[in-house]
Amino acid sequence: MERVAWVPDDVDEGLPSAARLYDYLLGGGHNFAADRELAAKFLKAQPNAxxxxxxNRAFLRRSVLFMIESGVRQFLDLGSGIPTVGNxxxxxxxxxxxxxxxxxxYEEVAVAHSKLLLENNDRATIVQADLTVPESILEHPDTRALLDFDxxxxxxxxxxxxFVSPAKEPKRIVAAYRDAVAPGSYLAISQFTADFMPEEMAGIVEVMKNSRDPMFPRSxxxxxxxxxxxxxxxxGVVATPLWRPESVTAASDEPTRAGIYAGVGRKR
Incomplete structure (x- = not known):
């Protein structure tokens, strides 16, 4: 019964996805054998994965709390993935x-599981869409029903x-979301970089190259x-453990081993 609840009928269990890979790395149970096989290769390339x-999950939590403290009460979580503890x-x-x-x-399992989790919550919803097509999200009726863009x-x-290739113009995509929200809105970004561990990052790029979600680290x-x-x-833009850690000891001894830059900006 559980499988029926969170696995859509048309999902290809043999094609691994980044959402299910991330779920597995975080210790979740909504992933398939193909995802775990990809994770084994990912961990070989980057043992600290x-x-x-x-x-990265901890940065998400701290950034949301920072925005809450700054008066924000509405959130648009792009590429939200499979729900785990601390949504x-x-x-x-x-x-x-x-x-x-x-x-x-846009990942089927992420959407199906999110719908189950949110079915009794009238202040949260999941929109199945590709974040690289901002208008499909910004103009979606469910988005407009819950978020006040004023x-x-x-x-x-x-x-x-x-996971957004240079060909899709990530800066243009981010600008579309930035332009759609009111001044005083916040933008949180975290993403892989090769600045810290170039060899390991090259290995990750190679592992993900033939998956559903190839990777494009940025400087x-x-x-x-x-x-x-x-x-x-x-x-500023720093390694994830260094972005407003909750205590001095919360930051890693080797923060660059986190492999990801993170930052938050406030729209002027």
């Missing part, structure tokens, strides 16, 4: 039960833009450029 996934709506609605969240993903929105892109300057039109808040 599980910790990288946890650090955006859980974090935001614990702080304010009236917070609204729109999740977005008020600040927290746009979250945690661990997702490294510090390329990621900073995505924040055009926003004021990047302190401490």
């Amino acid at each position: 599980r910790n990288i996934a946890r650090e 955006v709506h859980e974090i935001a609605q614990k702080a304010d039960p009236d917070a609204h969240v729109v999740y977005v993903d 008020r600040p929105i927290g746009v979250l892109t945690a661990g997702v833009f490294h 510090y300057d390329e990621i900073l450029d995505l924040f055009e039109g926003c004021d990047v808040v302190e401490p």
Whole structure:
């Protein structure tokens, strides 16, 4: 019965996906044998992958809490993936039960499981769409029903833009979301880079090359450029463990081993 509930009839279990890979690295159970096989190769290329996934998830949590403290009560989570412990709506609605969240993903299992999780929550929903087509999300009736674009929105892109190829013009895509939200909105970005561990990153790119979701790491300057039109808040674009850690000891001894840059910007 569980399989029927979270596995759509038309999903190809033999084709691994980034959402299910991430779920596996975080210790989740919504993944298939093909995803676990890909994860084994991923871990061989980058043995620190599980910790990288946890650090990225922790950044997502801290960025949401920062936005809540800054007065934001609505969130658009792009490439939200398969729900695991510590989802955006859980974090935001614990702080304010009236917070609204729109999740977005195109992966079938992520969408199916999100629908199950949110079926009794009228302040959160999942939109099945490709984040590289902003208008399909920004004009979606479910998005418009839950989010007020005249008020600040927290746009979250945690661990997702490294799946957007240069050919799709990531800066243009980010700009479309930035332009659609009100001044005072926030943009959170985290993504893989080769600046820290070039050999390991090259191995990850090779592993993912023939998957459903090839990867495109970016440099510090390329990621900073995505924040055009926003004021990047302190401490700037940094390794994930260094972005507003909850304590001195919470930051890793070797933060660059996290392999991912993270930052948050406030729309002017």
